[in-house]
Amino acid sequence: MVASAYLKEWEDRNTFQAETRQGKGLRLLRTAALYGPNAAGKSTLVQALAFMQGQVVNSARESQQDDPIEVTPFKLTAESRAADSEFSAIFIEQGVRYEYGFRCNTLRFTEEWLYAYPLGRPQKWFHRVLDPQTLQDAYDFSPSFQGGRQRQVWAVETRANALFLSRCMQSNNEQLKPVFQWFSQRLRVIATPNALGSDYTARRCEDVADRTKVLEFLNAADLSIDGIRLESRPFSSDMLPDHLPEVMRQELMSSFKGKEFMELKFQRKDASTGEMVEFEEHEESDGTRALLAFAGPWLDVLENHRVLVVDELDSSLHPLVVRHLVSLLQHAGTQAQLLFTTHDTTLLSQKLLRRDQVWFIEKNAEREARLYPLSEFSPRENEAIERGYLNGRYGGIPNLQELDFYGG
Template sequence: MLLEFIFKNSFSYKEEAYFSMEAVKGTSIRNEFDKIGKHRILKSAIIFGPNASGKSNMIKSLKSFRNLILKNDIQENPYPTYAGNEDPIFYQIVIYANNNIYRYSVSYLKEEILQESLEMEKNGDFEIYFQRKKMKYPILPDELKPLVNKTRKDNLFLITAKTFNDKPSLAVFRWFRNRLIFISRDTPPLLNQAYKIHKNIKEKEKLLNFLKAADLNITDFEVVENNSISFHITGGLDEILSLSKRSRGLKGYNMTIRHKAFDGVNDNGQFSLDLSAESDGTKKLIALAIILVSYNNSTILIDEFDDSFHVELSKAMIEVFNSNKQSNQFILTSHELALMDSGFKKEQIYFTEKADRSTTELYSVYDFKSEENRQDYSYVKRYQKGMFGAIPEILVGKLKESLEE
């Protein structure tokens, strides 16, 4: 699970940005997982803001951090600094993995790792496990010292250590690889997972019941193997290249969806559609249903969550995300203001705003002093009155004038 993400000089974020998935002391105990030590981890968060304000760039920053770790070569990885400057990028994350709390950070230039550290929480405080400053290691366990010479200046020591089966490094790496999932329009369908569900009677029934409850008129589905290669994607298209190097003989899959049909007299008929012919909303809901049935203890980020969804379906999905019926964590971006009043706590609602029309600021409702003692959830009206900022400044007159001859 994700507890905290701090990043700087990444995409539209020039200054340090802070994103937390921990409940705030004094707020109601809901929309949370079971307490882990002193930590109350939130089940979901949602980010609002004008177009081009940086909502997606928060997700892109975390995705860039993930790519850095999975590819382990900063020279082959995009270098998404603010406005293309040459200052270092900084990423820091706090996660819960393998029954431990880890804090991992890295600062790097296009051709060199400047700083890297891994810490583990013990008795409520973080203790440094290893620390790197360029090619020097001020803090390092004795068993990892032989690995220093095996790490180049443009490679992460975390990856060298995990390659030699260092348990803390492995735990962090595997969380990024297996537990951090990105969903967007260009995310390939999780057909390999759908195939496994299709073969499991109990899980298939669970998935079908979920889709039926969403009022899609879906009665059945079938997943069959074909001769093309399909990858086990947990992070989107960016993972295909890295996976293709180690994938041999994997099967591809086709998914067919069966719908209820009405012939004017009764609704006992059925018709079938290939998944590719389904609407974007249906494909997106199927992907989410597959995740909810197949995945546990994962962090799922969904950009433009409400895109292709009716607002009532979006609200229903948020209620599911925050329920104790599922064990995943969801981070969403949205333009649909009605979702602001969908039972979120104040620390679950974030905004993005261009501070000087170029750099992005990220903040939550909880950051406002006026909200400290408020326990009601009617945030939309206060947002529309400008109390939280992050409102687009649209010059309607200028838009019309631009169309004049």
């Protein structure tokens, strides 16, 4: 998400200057779009971010001593099936750049590290490495990482299947809090948009001002909704899908017993009488429900400068609505960021994305996913990017084969 130093188009709209403790820092992109054929690895990239976030937030808090780590290695070579998986992220939080990462297998974390740049130069705060001989973790702490003897206590108390960062936050470590908060609060990952419900949007609508914002958000996409009404409803078994296994149904009924749920009612005026007519959420189109589900999270991202990662943003949404969502974020004037996967190539021809905001992913001869930017091809400023992509100039498209079903 670092903006190219060579591209100047739409700089004020599509990029922002990251503030650091040393003043103006890197110029960052507000959005980045990722294109590629089905099964190329787009969703895996999003799932990897979600996995990393989940381990940071929950590994020390929720896992038990012998619980497996739910990580899946690359399976198409014998070497990778037996190897550890590595995850790393570079980000800025509260004016400081951090580089954090870890390696793991299904049994344990085998390496973990954190570098910080509070003064512009890297400081190695900690490095944890598994000793293959003793099967014990060795820790290297720098003087920049505060805590004295307490650091060793935290290290001893960190289980093999838990992250040291996650364990430190159980003791409310102030120095590591910005790193933890970037994963727990700044980053928002929507790996399955079709499963995204409207619960968060409905909760926001309990506030009258937020309800107005949600209504404006929906109508900006030309949905012609005149009002939203909330109705509180106690949980009942008919809220659960019919195909749910009986054991799971009983567990959910026990968990939600006595709880209240907010339901949204959409109001539209009768064209002849002006009377308000109500529609249930299930009576709305897939696109309207999808946009409703996005409304609350999207407003939250804009207001709180979060980093939103969405797989298949165009799922159930009209191309113009997708453009509208991206434009909202790019014109917001916030430091919010959006990374999304999509098959909607019309975005490439609408003067919406800079050349450094477009990425592709495809599989190589070993069927490994390779992620690369459009800028590798040095496209001209007025180049027809959509046409070039669909014609295979940049790769990242399916290799389709003819099928002869009738033997002719």
